Amino acid sequence: MGSPINPLERKRLNEPLDIGIRSINGLLSFAKGQRLGILAGTGVGKSVLMGMIARNTNADINVIALIGERGREVREFIDENLGKEGLKRSIVIAAASDEPPLVRLRGAFIATTIAEYFRDQGQDVMLMMDSLTRFALAQREIGLSAGEPPTTRGFTPSVFSMLPKLLERAGTSSSEGSITGLYTVLVEGDDLNEPISDAVRAILDGHIVLSRELAAHNHYPAIDILNSISRLMIDVVTKEHQGYSMRFKDFLATYKSAEDLINIGAYVKGSNQKIDMAIEKYDEMIAYLKQDIFENYDWRTSLDQLQGDYGGLTVGFRFETILRLNKNKEDLLQKDRGQINTLIQQQKDSKSFIHEVMQNKKHELNQKKRKISI
Known part of the structure; x- marks a missing residue:
């Protein structure tokens, strides 16, 4: 097991990493040396x-660890x-599900050690x-065999102490290279708050959530953008x-x-300007989020399409759009004010007319009284 890196020797993460996936480059941008789940x-x-990431990323080398996978899935x-394109610059370490737990455990650490070697070479x-x-x-199997008590959902305490020992080895160091760590977490029953995913989110620098609902609607990659986050995107x-x-x-x-409301036809267009804009742009947003397995969108193309400058999609939300939205709201308010003023004036005119009619009637009545008295 490699020695931990002194936190003060780590270089800051401030350089973007091109993943080749449009939705990630544009909306969940990675940093070189970032760790995500x-x-x-x-x-x-x-x-x-x-x-897709292994084929499309501009990282120098891929180190892929298949831990506990079905034997059929490795090949x-x-x-x-x-x-072939991804394999040209990849090293694959496999410890299938039928291997002893120690072999599966060591497979993860060996893959990390190989990645550390190439990082130290400046890659x-x-x-x-x-x-x-x-x-x-x-690790749970090993812990239970050693007599550890099962705690949260049957996981032993050593599981939660082992996770940071593995995950903290990725990232940057004092060398010029970096290790960008991407770790999949198989959530139990699609429960994102189960113990392992909850513990991993607390350690990593962000996470990508894949949605079963999106996958069922043939939306791939099935990334739930609203529930995913890259903590280093801002940097x-x-x-x-x-x-x-x-x-x-x-x-x-x-x-x-x-x-x-939209699906059942209960939403009335014009009730909310922001919802109207969202409905207008929805198909284009979904088109931006979808990507074919063998498509590759580099960093520049992903950003251009997000801005709407690219010749293909027009999903940009420019400041002019927001200004136009605000102007429309102001126009509606001015129109409403005009209608209200018109109604008030009409009411005033009506009151004046009624008052005039009453005065005329009163005058006529007085005239009749005079004639009768005479």
């Missing part, structure tokens, strides 16, 4: 997403998900581990990029909050 249930595309991942390494949950299960992108990303998420969240 991919949180998902079974069968929603974790391995496919890892294969399948290498041939189909990784492919930017992409370390991908599938899955951290099975690493934890292996590696411009303020303009951050602004576009925030507006994109804001409009997507607005649509999601009104989605039930």
Whole structure:
């Protein structure tokens, strides 16, 4: 097991890493040396997403650890998900699910040691581990065999002390290289608050949540943007990029909050200008989030399409859009004020007319009284 890095010797993470996936580059930007988790249930595309990143990233080398996977999936991942392009610059360590727990445990640490070697050579390494949950299960087996008491959902205390020992070895050091760590977490029953995913989120620098609902609607990669976060995005992108990303998420969240009303036809267009804008842009936002398995969108292209400058999609939310939205609201207010003033004037005119009629009637009545008296 490698020695831990002195925190004061670590270099700050301020350089972006191109992942080749449009939604991540634009909305969940990675930093070189960042550690992130991919949180998902079974069968929603974790391995496919890892294969896309391995093929498309501009990291110098990939170190891939398949821990506790089914034996069939190891060769399948290498041939189909990784492919020839990804395999050219990748090292794969496999410890299948039928291996003893010590072998599975050591496989994770060996992969990290290999990544550390290349980092010390000044290279930017992409370390991908599938899955951290099975690493934890292996440690649980060892802990129970050693007589440790089962605690949270049957996990032994050593599981939660072992996780930071593994995860803290990724990142930067005093050398020029970096290890960007990407760890999948197989959440039990799609519960994102189960013990392992909860502990991992507290250690890592962000997480990507894969949604079963999106996968069921053939939305791939099935990234739930609103529930995912990159804690270091603010350190590696411009303020303009951050602004576009925030507006994109804001409009997507607005649509999601009104989605039930929209689907049943209960929402009336014009009731809320922000929801109207979200409905108008929704199809383009979904198109931006989707990506074919073998497509590769570099950093510049991802940002251009987010801004709306690229010839393909037009999903940009510029300041002019916000200003136009505010102007429309002001125009509506002015129109409402005008209508109110008109009504008030009409009421005043009506009162004057009624008063005049009453005065005329009163005058006529007085005339009749005089005639009668005469």
